[in-house]
Amino acid sequence: MPAWIRPTLVQAVAVVAVALAAGFGLRFALTGSDGNGAGAPAPGVSPTAVAATALAGRTIVLDPGHNGGNSRAATAISRPVPAGGFDKECDTVGAETDGGYPEHAFTFDLAQRAAVILRSRGARVVLTRPDDDGVGPCVDERARIGNGAAAAAVVSIHADGGPAEGRGFHVIAPALSPDRTNAVILAPSSRLAGTLRSAFGRATGQPLADYLGKEGMTIRSDLGGLNLSRVPKVFLECGNMRNRTDAAEIIDPAWRARAASGLADGVTAFLLGEGSPSAAPR
């Protein structure tokens, strides 16, 4: 092979080896076995086997972004609400694929799938909306639901509407809010961002976003949902709906089953104490 290829190839092999080792490590830590266990929530998926009591007593809030009724309620969702030292619109319509699959439907589907897996591990799971044809809730209310549930972890589920040539997923971790009230969640949220990034990438094969952030992460202080949270919380942007390759995955129910498995594994790893609080770049 040409000399210029060799370093790339060596790096690729090393990356694959590290990824395999990391994957085995998580599965072994979670299960003590190779992880192909019972309780699969969807056909064709083998989510990591975790004891049915592993998350007993823990509450997880899943926050599917946007809502199916938002597009019919422009006035209601554009009203300003407190967002952590400033006001921001209540909610937004969200993105969609070029083929017309809307982000709100994707996020609700993924939340339901992940909830099944997490409940099978003993967790109490609360969704911030009960269906996909309502309006909102506003971002401040979404944060209150997590706080009110005393959630051990909250994941706000989204898919991006980025530039068509940009691919991949990323996790958004909180920065200190402008009103400086969310300091207590920064370290645990950073650790959650790290376990979620690892597990989601492993389950889906989805690359880290190549069009923003750093190593699949961004740290933001402009999101009311993170600024107002008093419990560990991150946003998961599962892919770019405007990118043809990502969109083909997002519309595929089998891919969404893998995505749900990755989401659930990332939250599980966090709740079992894995990961590092310095996962997110600062």
Ligand SMILES: [Zn+2]
């Ligand atoms: Zn969104």
